Amino acid sequence: xxxxxxxxxxxxxxxxxxxxxxxxxxxxxxxxxxxxxxxxxxxxxxxxxxxxxxxxxxxxxxxxxxxxxxxxxxxxxxxxxxxxxxxxxxxxxxxxxxxxxxxxxxxxxxxxxxxxxxxxxxxxxxxxxxxxxxxxxxxxxxxxxxxxxxxxxxxxxxxxxxxxxxxxxxxxxxxxxxxxxxxxxxxxxxxxxxxxxxxxxxxxxxxxxxxxxxxxxxxxxxxxxxxxxxxxxxxxxxxxxxxxxxxxxxxxxxxxxxxxxxxxxxxxxxxxxxxxxxxxxxxxxxxxxxxxxxxxxxxxxxxxxxxxxxxxxxxxxxxxxxxxxxxxxxxxxxxxxxxxxxxxxxxxxxxxxxxxxxxxxxxxxxxxxxxxxxxxxxxxxxxxxxxxxxxxxxxxxxxxxxxxxxxxxxxxxxxxxxxxxxxxxxxxxxxxxxxxxxxxxxxxxxxxxxxxxxxxxxxxxxxxxxxxxxxxxxxxxxxxxxxxxxxxxxxxxxxxxxxxxxxxxxxxxxxxxxxxxxxxxxx
Amino acid sequence: xxxxxxxxxxxxxxxxxxxxxxxxxxxxxxxxxxxxxxxxxxxxxxxxxxxxxxxxxxxxxxxxxxxxxxxxxxxxxxxxxxxxxxxxxxxxxxxxxxxxxxxxxxxxxxxxxxxxxxxxxxxxxxxxxxxxxxxxxxxxxxxxxxxxxxxxxxxxxxxxxxxxxxxxxxxxxxxxxxxxxxxxxxxxxxxxxxxxxxxxxxxxxxxxxxxxxxxxxxxxxxxxxxxxxxxxxxxxxxxxxxxxxxxxxxxxxxxxxxxxxxxxxxxxxxxxxxxxxxxxxxxxxxxxxxxxxxxxxxxxxxxxxxxxxxxxx
Numbered sequence: 001x002x003x004x005x006x007x008x009x010x011x012x013x014x015x016x017x018x019x020x021x022x023x024x025x026x027x028x029x030x031x032x033x034x035x036x037x038x039x040x041x042x043x044x045x046x047x048x049x050x051x052x053x054x055x056x057x058x059x060x061x062x063x064x065x066x067x068x069x070x071x072x073x074x075x076x077x078x079x080x081x082x083x084x085x086x087x088x089x090x091x092x093x094x095x096x097x098x099x100x101x102x103x104x105x106x107x108x109x110x111x112x113x114x115x116x117x118x119x120x121x122x123x124x125x126x127x128x129x130x131x132x133x134x135x136x137x138x139x140x141x142x143x144x145x146x147x148x149x150x151x152x153x154x155x156x157x158x159x160x161x162x163x164x165x166x167x168x169x170x171x172x173x174x175x176x177x178x179x180x181x182x183x184x185x186x187x188x189x190x191x192x193x194x195x196x197x198x199x200x201x202x203x204x205x206x207x208x209x210x211x212x213x214x215x216x217x218x219x220x221x222x223x224x225x226x227x228x229x230x231x232x233x234x235x236x237x238x239x240x241x242x243x244x245x246x247x248x249x250x251x252x253x254x255x256x257x258x259x260x261x262x263x264x265x266x267x268x269x270x271x272x273x274x275x276x277x278x279x280x281x282x283x284x285x286x287x288x289x290x291x292x293x294x295x296x297x298x299x300x301x302x303x304x305x306x307x308x309x310x311x312x313x314x315x316x317x318x319x320x321x322x323x324x325x326x327x328x329x330x331x332x333x334x335x336x337x338x339x340x341x342x343x344x345x346x347x348x349x350x351x352x353x354x355x356x357x358x359x360x361x362x363x364x365x366x367x368x369x370x371x372x373x374x375x376x377x378x379x380x381x382x383x384x385x386x387x388x389x390x391x392x393x394x395x396x397x398x399x400x401x402x403x404x405x406x407x408x409x410x411x412x413x414x415x416x417x418x419x420x421x422x423x424x425x426x427x428x429x430x431x432x433x434x435x436x437x438x439x440x441x442x443x444x445x446x447x448x449x450x451x452x453x454x455x456x457x458x459x460x461x462x463x464x465x466x467x468x469x470x471x472x473x474x475x476x477x478x479x480x481x482x483x484x485x486x487x488x489x490x491x492x493x494x495x496x497x498x499x500x501x502x503x504x505x506x507x508x509x510x511x512x513x514x515x516x517x518x519x520x521x522x523x
Numbered sequence: 524x525x526x527x528x529x530x531x532x533x534x535x536x537x538x539x540x541x542x543x544x545x546x547x548x549x550x551x552x553x554x555x556x557x558x559x560x561x562x563x564x565x566x567x568x569x570x571x572x573x574x575x576x577x578x579x580x581x582x583x584x585x586x587x588x589x590x591x592x593x594x595x596x597x598x599x600x601x602x603x604x605x606x607x608x609x610x611x612x613x614x615x616x617x618x619x620x621x622x623x624x625x626x627x628x629x630x631x632x633x634x635x636x637x638x639x640x641x642x643x644x645x646x647x648x649x650x651x652x653x654x655x656x657x658x659x660x661x662x663x664x665x666x667x668x669x670x671x672x673x674x675x676x677x678x679x680x681x682x683x684x685x686x687x688x689x690x691x692x693x694x695x696x697x698x699x700x701x702x703x704x705x706x707x708x709x710x711x712x713x714x715x716x717x718x719x720x721x722x723x724x725x726x727x728x729x730x731x732x733x734x735x736x737x738x739x740x741x742x743x744x745x746x747x748x749x750x751x752x753x754x755x756x757x758x759x760x761x762x763x764x765x766x767x768x769x770x771x772x773x774x775x776x777x778x779x780x781x782x783x784x785x786x787x788x789x790x791x792x793x794x795x796x797x798x799x800x801x802x803x804x805x806x807x808x809x810x811x812x813x814x815x816x817x818x819x820x821x822x823x824x825x826x827x828x829x830x831x832x833x834x835x836x
Binding site for chain 1: 554555556557559560561562563564566567568570571573574577603605606607608613616617672675676679680683686687688689782783784785787791792794795797798799800801
């Protein structure tokens with residue numbers, strides 16, 4: 001009997017060990033393929049998510065989007081607001097075991113400041129950065145900037161990832177090759193198969209904060225030894241893998257598949273990212289017909305944000321948020337200034353009349369649509385249909401996303417291969433503040449595709465950087481939104497709230513933004 | 524024979540040169556800009572230009588082609604624009620799943636389709652013949668991804684016999700390897716089975732009318748010997764030709780099958796690279812596929828001599 005038990009134990013041992021290893025591994029299906037590994041070089045959301053795994057930041061935003069100390073032990077701002085002194089926590093280490101020093105932070109900030117839009121703001125305001133001690137450094141500004149902590153802690157692309165100095169000295173326009181990070185997970189570059197698998201392992205040397213986890217702030221306790229990102233390009237396959245217990249967590253389930261997943265008793269559908277993605281209808285200001293503000297304004301009475309959201313994410317109203325103004329609904333600067341242009345009674349007749357009075361002469365509207373991204377394609381279809389019904393001469397042009405990105409950089413007229421309008425989405429965190437709100441910029445030739453010129457919007461954006469408190473920021477945001485209804489640099493189409501799906505055995509998912517891998521555990 | 528093989532292998536060099544020129548030119552002319560993809564929406568036009576310059580995309584067509592072609596001659600396919608990994612490394616990572624899928628599909632298809640075609644020809648006009656032809660029409664008509672989804676639903680989700688997705692390397696055991704590949708091979712093999720079964724039937728029908736078959740029957744040869752030894756060997760040349768041509772079908776079908784079953788093969792690598800405009804990867808993979816196809820054609824030409832002794836090179 002004893003011998004039989006011994007044999008049974010011997011046979012079972014490898015399976016038990018394998019099951020234990022599996023239990024300590026989280027199988028995650030990310031939203032897309034992780035193609036690059038440098039969150040400063042690339043602006044892709046997936047690369048930023050990778051960055052949050054392996055890099056820590058000096059500050060971290062909490063769920064209310066307020067910056068809190070993360071790698072920083074604390075900071076002081078001089079009375080004139082020009083000198084920021086930041087002290088690092090004791091015991092911080094990189095994945096190679098080296099301590100995190102002031103020099104690493106300075107090099108990381110400098111590299112980030114060449115690529116990120118708020119970083120570039122720092123670049124223009126920066127007088128000097130100097131290491132006072134190994135764990136204390138100062139940032140000297142030419143003018144005060146209260147939003148510096150927010151900029152250093154914001155997770156939207158590009159994030160200010162703290163890298164070793166030798167890595168951060170890489171030209172910001174060239175991708176890093178060394179993935180030594182400072183975050184709670186280390187990256188197994190040797191196991192990396194782009195388009196298939198990315199493996200992260202718990203970094204035993206990570207020193208977590210003591211406070212409770214709060215989005216990107218507070219403690220980052222890791223309960224899995226290993227996290228595997230398994231890329232599944234086909235949504236039906238990802239759905240089946242989750243149902244069949246071949247995956248634990250799927251970041252972006254297709255709306256069409258949500259009913260199937262909801263019916264599965266082992267799967268939870270959860271709204272993890274409250275800031276979602278803002279749908280945007282963007283115009284080309286350089287050429288007719290949308291170089292005429294009256295033509296752009298003519299669309300407003302007919303815009304039905306609910307119709308756009310239904311097309312983008314389905315008819316479940318919990319998966320979208322309308323009305324949406326220019327700033328992310330639910331974020332501190334969201335406001336209702338002039339929002340009645342989108343919330344009042346919708347009227348196609350009023351829109352037609354406004355278009356007739358605008359001086360529109362039937363010019364061709366080249367509406368671009370990214371056919372390989374269903375959400376964007378659906379937004380474009382609704383916009384094109386609305387324009388046709390209003391009487392626009394719409395030329396609907398479907399193309400893949402890669403082509404659209406290049407095409408929309410073209411400033412030529414429609415007849416020379418240019419464009420008139422397109423729909424896209426912006427990550428809610430980006431469009432929650434004027435500093436990184438590209439659709440709301442009016443800097444002409446240097447603006448985001450469409451190139452609107454609006455000195456009023458630019459002046460208010462500059463004023464936001466100088467705002468002393470939240471009340472002042474809110475006042476500026478209201479003024480910007482009022483101008484937006486007049487100049488119409490873009491039209492907000494509603495906030496898409498993409499849910500996530502995970503096995504019921506997964507608990508402790510950190511809410512706020514993208515999928516985060518601290519706090520989460522297997523029950 | 525040896526001289527012929529050497530001549531054919533040497534003849535692949537100008538073919539590959541032309542393919543290289545074609546692929547490079549096509550990508551050069553195609554719309555899309557990896558620098559714009561990398562730079563993202565926050566970037567200024569100056570940022571995009573700097574990235575383009577750092578990737579060497581701002582140089583002239585001739586300079587870029589010359590550099591790329593010179594590297595290819597040295598066996599260097601360059602670095603991926605996005606992952607910064609050597610294209611050869613990325614291909615090496617992905618070649619096993621694709622090869623496994625294609626080989627298993629090939630074995631499955633030939634071992635099912637050839638007997639099906641032979642039996643259909645033998646039983647011409649009967650219910651069996653009609654069933655085989657009906658299956659062939661179905662195989663041609665139903666897209667690979669539909670077959671894939673149906674198989675995954677039945678055998679993975681409902682019966683829980685096989686995994687939905689993924690790939691286990693052969694080194695980790697034959698059965699785990701096979702487990703992941705059964706459904707994709709069946710899905711991918713459908714159209715291939717249909718193609719081979721139809722051509723086998725048609726060729727066998729022709730051969731079975733020949734005088735030597737009547738002679739064999741008169742000599743008292745049994746039916747299976749007549750079908751599989753006398754007739755099939757003489758019908759083999761067109762069948763082998765179709766099998767070779769079908770490799771192109773497999774390459775195309777592998778792209779879809781690998782996506783449906785999340786197999787990390789060359790097909791998915793190609794699609795990902797095309798969507799991102801990762802030029803070095805696209806060029807490398809297309810060159811590889813072309814080279815494989817040229818080699819397959821050579822192998823088929825050589826196989827003719829095995830089935831028909833009258834053919835000499």
